[in-house]
Amino acid sequence: MPGAAETLFLPFASGDIDPPAEGQHFAYFNAALPSGELDAALKAALLCEQGYRPEFRRLGEAGFEVSPVLGSPAGTCAAALVLAGKHRDENRRMIARACAAVATGGLVAVSGDKSLGIGSLRKWAGERVEILGSLAKHHAAVFWFAAPERDAFAASPETGAVVNGRFETGPGMFSHGKPDRGSQLLAEHFGPRISGKVADFGCGWGYLSVRLLEVALPDSLALFEAHYPSLQAAGRNVARVAPALPVTEHWTDLRAEPVARQFDWIVMNPPFHAGRSAEPDIGKAFVRAASAALLPGGRLLMVANRKLPYEDTLSRSFRRVTPLSETEGYKLIEAVR
The missing domain is CATH 3.40.50.150 (Vaccinia Virus protein VP39)
Structure with a gap:
């Protein structure tokens, strides 16, 4: 999903999403290595979760902090990023986990390939929260919203x-x-x-x-x-x-x-x-x-x-x-x- 990975970071380049402050962490679910260089502060803030071994190794070799399962306590991250894949229920569950990883009002950004259904995923999320913005490029789209006070995604599918x-x-x-x-x-x-x-x-x-x-x-x-x-x-x-x-x-x-x-x-x-x-x-x-x-x-x-x-x-x-x-x-x- 190289296009979706590039698109996920567009709002940072455009100024639509603020970069992390010193000491802040951003959870990054289904993390993938973008082709271009990231801002050093943003790279250092990312806590990457990647359970697919080849991509996990690529991230580690590129200097990212990465683990197969994020172990950070709920609500401790300033923002969360989700790179959506081809499995609908897995994508929905990642969004629910992203909301749990940030404090109420923390930003959650979701990116995915248009051919893999990012449009329908945005519609599903938009029925539960207000979408604050979106961008499209590289045959992919990214949208973002503020994590809700109550668990708007409580009915998201369990992984099991x-x-x-x-x-x-x-x-x-x-x-x-x-x-x-x-x-x-x-x-x-x-x-x-x-x-x-x-x-x-x-x-x-x-x-x-x-x-x-x-x-x-x-x-x-x-x-x-x-x-x-x-x-x-x-x-x-x-x-x-x-x-x-x-x-x-x-x-x-x-x-x-x-x-x-x-x-x-x-x-x-x-x-x-x-x-x-x-x-x-x-x-x-x-x-x-x-x-x-x-x-x-x-x-x-x-x-x-x-x-x-x-x-x-x-x-x-x-x-x-x-x-x-x-x-x-x-x-x-x-x-x-």
């Missing part, structure tokens, strides 16, 4: 949801409303032979791990996920099924952060979207990461969209590659390190 009566999920997580069909098909190939040290690469909210624990008895389970809220949900979902199992949670960008060679089995349904179009290089990076993390003789079980070209990367990274099935537009593959 329950799938199939037992899986905790939430807006912004992959396939948060129901298990992904590819993952369901992969789970049909799980069994007692999956043992030893097991990892779930790109675990999401933990569907594959929970299904695996229903039929296998691993010695330990490692969860790897780049989206922090999903990883937290996965840990809770797994703990309900196997409270005594040694489980480790790794908030990791598997495309860029290496994993030590230690696992007997890895299961995965790798992501293949960073934006709107398919990006096979993401899945290829997951395949290479799995190869590097498996012990000699270790096995990978994965599912992918049938059209994604992973075969060459698999053959280069593994000693033996076996197609298990191809159905409903998915291919299921087992590979031996």
Whole structure:
């Protein structure tokens, strides 16, 4: 969302929103790195929240104060900024949290791409508070308002949801409303032979791990996920099924952060979207990461969209590659390190 990130800071450049005074903090939800340089005082005032590991690392490397979840007490920030994404309920919840982060009357600014529904989000907010101003540029728009005295956003959606009566999920997580069909098909190939040290690469909210624990008895389970809220949900979902199992949670960008060679089995349904179009290089990076993390003789079980070209990367990274099935537009593959 580079356009929306640039647009979010337009009111500061135009003088419509005052810069922070010395010692003030501005909460910044779903923070993203703008392409241009920010005023030094504004940059220093920002308390960034970013749960997506690659963007979190970019912000940190650029010198921003950033955490996966903002821990500042309610009402302590002078203002709050929200960079809206594509998930309606998540956007509404961020606005509610932004209002809670500032004192009554504190400024809240919200920016988003026009193609992702910033217009409807502004309409929703405008039904609850008075919109004080707005600007548009870079195919995006920003609007701002004063945080209300009472909680005008009390009915905003909670982040949690329950799938199939037992899986905790939430807006912004992959396939948060129901298990992904590819993952369901992969789970049909799980069994007692999956043992030893097991990892779930790109675990999401933990569907594959929970299904695996229903039929296998691993010695330990490692969860790897780049989206922090999903990883937290996965840990809770797994703990309900196997409270005594040694489980480790790794908030990791598997495309860029290496994993030590230690696992007997890895299961995965790798992501293949960073934006709107398919990006096979993401899945290829997951395949290479799995190869590097498996012990000699270790096995990978994965599912992918049938059209994604992973075969060459698999053959280069593994000693033996076996197609298990191809159905409903998915291919299921087992590979031996």
